[in-house]
Amino acid sequence: MSVFVKVYSSLLFITIIESALSTAQFSTDLLYKESANDNLGDVIQFLREYDREAADTCNRVALSEWKYATNATDFNRRRMKEQQNLAAKFECISWRRATKFDTSRILEANLRRQLGKILQQGKCGLGDEKHLEITHVINMMKDNYNQVRICPFHGQTNLHSDGHNVTSFHAYCDLRLEPDITSIIEQSRNEKELLYVWNEFHEKIGPPVRNTFMRYVDLANQAAIQHGFRDAGEQMREQYEDPDFFFTVQDLWTQIQPLYKQLFTFVRRGLFMRYGEGVLRPDGPIPAHILGNMWGQNWRNIIDLIMPHTEMPDITGEMMKQGYTATKIFQVAEEFFTSLGLPPMSPEFWRNSIIQKPNDVYTQCSASAWDFCNLLDFRIKQCTQISLEDFINSHHEMTHIHYYMQYTTQPFIYRESPNPAFHEAAAHAIALNIGGPVHLQKVGLLSTHITASNGNSMINIEYLLNVALDKLPFMAFSLTVEKWRWYVFEKGPVGMNARWWDLRLRFQGIIPPNKRMSQHFDAGAKYHVISDQDYIKYFVATILQFQIYAELCAASNHVGPLHTCDFYRSREAGRLLSDFMQRGASLSSSQLIKLITRGKTSRLSAEPLLDFFRPLEAWLEQQNRDERVIGWSSNMDDIQLFQNLAMGYNTAYSSSSSSLFISFLACTTAIIKVLQLHIYTENFNLS
């Protein structure tokens, strides 16, 4: 929960400070202005001390977290907690000291930006007692999440009535989200089993923490107010440095939605052919349990249902044949970057990284890229499998490492991207290039020759379809999550579960598979919601990665359809990449976008994404030409699953007016978060 440790995707056990701020001494009131200090020398002195201490603190936390992540003993866990607590104290002490300065009277923009970054994020303004309480509240929700177990499916049909006797299965009631429940949702094609698992998980995960979550909302809002915001949603949006951010994301989605609906329609037909009338309608929304993912955020796992006859060549098999090892994969990745003119990985990197699952100690296997905050030590931890997926992932992780290395010339507080989306976007832009048929062919993993002129061949369409199934539903879902959370922070938790499904239906076209009540708390099934982590970064990162990719392609003088670009060996692309990475967070988001697009725009733009998918869109339109409804039409039965219709269909459902409620954001100075632990963790199921 603390801003000190920032994770880019959830590892279930580390990364979030579970701190007890028992000794940090500060009061809750913000009446510091009376003695406000605007002495420039004092500011510089404070920032210099902060820079040194923050980097030291970050280094100690990172080392202790690494230790635990690679050797999960109780002892290492306690050590990690101690360091995290010390870091949390440091964060609040720094915040307290920063409040002593009158930022409005500090005219030097760079100093004001640095100070602002220390001031606005986090929850230190709550004061000791409530800071402890919110920490405790979040930990309770995380514990519940991590402890959820369900019984296996035994053909039960009446789900949560008292009729089914699970006691006799108690010995086996130990299915966890990872890996058991996830793999059932991904692989099972038995609709009854999917429904059972979906329902059991939602029964166990949400209702027990519903009241706790309400207390969290209350405390998070109090903290936001202490930090100068109207509510916690506004505080979370602040780091995107766009006073119209709420509308910006909505507008971007409006542009992408026609493409999403084409994809949705094509997917629904495959599902309808498999499951039929009893489960979904040929023109309706899709029930949440049959999409191959607990949250319906990634549809790649059901590609067998929608594309039974695939022409995709077997890249993984080719890698095996060529004798690829984990080391070879990382060497190939290193060579990709040096071909762009970026430096090789350091000896420390090769010595300290863990690229294969060790078999002696318990190691967390989600891939992650670590910055130890001392300008030298950067590591990747990845239990590499010999597969196309991990081939791409290695390049993704190594992009994070290059980003860390490029901004080492910045002060500590700027050793980050302007907002969390840029780091991920850069890594995904590289991954897009690596996974593309043209690049795979260049590195000898794909024999079919792909040229710009045959960019519409079936291999290309299937490639684009895979990318689309991965990215477009994720955008719809991340928008849903954050729109919901912003709403709850602003309007309060009354009716929040109906609101959740209202938004899911509107943005994702997804309905619950059974009746939902107000005691359910289905948004709580997402870890980021109960663990107080930003989620819109995934939406922004998806937009941005195509912008970055298109610019790197342009720099390499690519001609032809965007998805046939490969900027391998282009020094010009490499120069652009290192140019913008070097800036860290010293530039604002819009300044950085301007640099990346070489002056063309300073805003997020959906154009490159739409451009990338254009051949797929044309193909989907052709496939969907006989469909009655492109997208989904919902009826009263759909709405009744989550709305109390006594409230009235119109008032309850047509409320697309949420955007009117949260209509203007205060135009505050551009500020981000305070101390960061720079670990980018990938866990594609948990993001």
Ligand SMILES: *[C@@H]1O[C@H](CO)[C@@H](O)[C@H](O)[C@H]1NC(C)=O
């Ligand atoms: C794991 O951590 C324990 C301390 O809890 C230590 O004694 C042990 O040597 C470590 N194992 C490895 C392989 O580093």
Ligand SMILES: *[C@@H]1O[C@H](CO)[C@@H](O)[C@H](O)[C@H]1NC(C)=O
């Ligand atoms: C449930 O199953 C257990 C074990 O088979 C049995 O002892 C118990 O009586 C059953 N309860 C009900 C309500 O059927």
Ligand SMILES: [Zn+2]
């Ligand atoms: Zn990443």
